[in-house]
Amino acid sequence: MTGTILVVDDSAMMRKIVLRTLKTAGVEFDTVLEAGDGLEALTLLRVNTVQLIMCDINMPNMSGIELLLKIKEEKLAAGVPIVMVTTEGSEPQVRQAILAGARGYIRKPFTVEHIENNVKPLLAA
Amino acid sequence: MSQSMVAEKSYGAQEFLSSQSQERADETVAEVFNMMLGHQIGPVSELDTTPCEANERTAIVGFSGSMRGTCEIRMSTLAARAVASAMLGGTPVEDGDDSIDDAIGELCNMIAGGWKNRVPTLTSDCTLSPPTVISGGDYKVHMRQPSMKMARVYRFDGNTLHLTLHREDLVAS
Numbered sequence: 001m002t003g004t005i006l007v008v009d010d011s012a013m014m015r016k017i018v019l020r021t022l023k024t025a026g027v028e029f030d031t032v033l034e035a036g037d038g039l040e041a042l043t044l045l046r047v048n049t050v051q052l053i054m055c056d057i058n059m060p061n062m063s064g065i066e067l068l069l070k071i072k073e074e075k076l077a078a079g080v081p082i083v084m085v086t087t088e089g090s091e092p093q094v095r096q097a098i099l100a101g102a103r104g105y106i107r108k109p110f111t112v113e114h115i116e117n118n119v120k121p122l123l124a125a
Numbered sequence: 126m127s128q129s130m131v132a133e134k135s136y137g138a139q140e141f142l143s144s145q146s147q148e149r150a151d152e153t154v155a156e157v158f159n160m161m162l163g164h165q166i167g168p169v170s171e172l173d174t175t176p177c178e179a180n181e182r183t184a185i186v187g188f189s190g191s192m193r194g195t196c197e198i199r200m201s202t203l204a205a206r207a208v209a210s211a212m213l214g215g216t217p218v219e220d221g222d223d224s225i226d227d228a229i230g231e232l233c234n235m236i237a238g239g240w241k242n243r244v245p246t247l248t249s250d251c252t253l254s255p256p257t258v259i260s261g262g263d264y265k266v267h268m269r270q271p272s273m274k275m276a277r278v279y280r281f282d283g284n285t286l287h288l289t290l291h292r293e294d295l296v297a298s
Contacts, residue, residue, distance in 0.1 A: 010255070013212055013227040017161070020214055058255060087238030090249040107242070108235050109160035 003051035004031040008041040008067065009085070010059045014108075018054050018085055025115040027052075027123065038062025038070070045076040052123065053077060055102075057086040057093065068100035081122035085110065136192040136246050138273060141292045146244075150277050150288060153239035157232065158281060162211035166281035181205075181262050182225065184233035187254035192247055194292040195266060196237035198229065202260075204284035205229045230256035236288065270294045 005022070007015045015034050022028065033048060035041035037059040057064035064084060071077050083104035084097045094105050104118040140146060151168050158166040182205040186196045200208070202225070209218040209228035218224055233256050241247045270293040279286040 011227050011231050013209070013224050014231055017212060058253060060255065087234050087253060089238070089242050092249050108231075108238065109157045111160050 003029050004033060004048060005029040005052045005054065006033045006035065006041060006044060006048075006050045007054045008035045008038065008059070008064065009054075009056040010036050011056075012036075014056065014085075021110065021112055021115050022054075022119065024112045025120065027115065027119060038064065038067030041067055042070055042074075042076070045071065046074075050077060050080055052119070053080060053082040054085050054119075055082060057084060057088050057097070065096055065100050068097065068102060072101050081119075083119055083122070136244060136251075136292070138292065138294070140244075140246075141192075141290075142273060142275060146275060146290075147277060149243040150236075150240055150275065150290065151279075153236055153243065154277075154279055154286070154288060157235045157239060161232070161235065162208060162281075164211060164281050166279045166286065169278055169280050181260075182229050183259040183262075183264070184226075184229040185257045185259070185266065186233050186237040188237065188241065188247075188251050188292075189254070190247075190252050191250035192241075192292055193270070194268070194272065194290065196233060196240065197266065197287075197289040197291070198233045198236060199262075199287040199289075200229070200284060204281075204286070207282060207284060208232060226258040226260075230258045240290065266291065268293050 007018050009015045019032060033044050035044055039062045055064045055067060068082065081103045082101060083106060084102045085106045085108060087108045089107040097105060103122055106114050106118050155166055158164045180202045181199060182202055183197060183199045188194045205225045206218050209224045210216060212228045234253065237253055241251050268291060272291050272293045275290045277288045
């Protein structure tokens with residue numbers, strides 16, 4: 001797939017796992033951007049156009065939910081699917097993420113099937 | 126807040142120490158290892174395992190909210206290297222590589238989150254801290270309040286994983 005993906009997670013290991021699982025699911029991008037927290041992600045989004053954002057919630061400096069709200073406020077990724085990838089899977093947190101602009105939600109640990117079911121339909125739309 | 130209100134909202138000591146709670150821990154560990162590492166893992170009697178070497182890694186994630194405490198996993202550095210390598214899809218990992226600490230921190234995070242998400246009263250009212258990773262075995266986790274613990278031991282690929290869940294008693298403020 002042509003375009004750019006942004007993966008936001010404070011764990012470099014988890015960013016690699018997300019990218020590897022996406023590749024296994026047949027979702028690959030020309031350019032990969034990685035950010036260790038919401039602040040780094042914002043900096044990248046102000047100068048890059050991306051086609052997909054995969055984002056953790058619990059991160060230092062700026063959480064995933066705060067990042068979603070800033071993206072909305074600054075209109076940085078209009079129409080770009082944002083999928084939360086997180087250990088926090090409670091209903092209130094999912095609702096909060098969806099209200100803040102997330103289009104998908106994947107709970108860690110996850111499999112290729114989770115990526116196929118939650119990410120691929122967003123890219124096909 | 127009154128003592129009774131705290132008791133109603135918090136995760137009870139009896140429930141924490143129940144066999145159901147241990148089963149939730151076992152299910153969670155098996156799920157995380159299966160999905161993220163592609164490894165089978167199972168609980169064993171603590172007496173059946175060899176002790177961890179002095180050179181070991183520990184990852185700790187804190188619980189706050191309706192249950193305060195910690196989730197702690199401990200394994201040898203060799204086992205932590207094997208975990209990091211498996212999480213990277215089989216890529217070899219050298220001694221001293223940052224990915225070793227990153228891997229067991231994330232493993233602990235997923236185990237803590239998975240266990241918490243299996244407990245209906247904790248799912249929405251309990252949050253996790255970012256993981257802390259400790260090298261070496263000469264440390265002690267101090268609790269602010271009287272606490273209780275649930276300990277489980279698992280074996281995977283000839284390695285031992287020690288899981289300890291601590292729960293502090295909540296005191297009304």
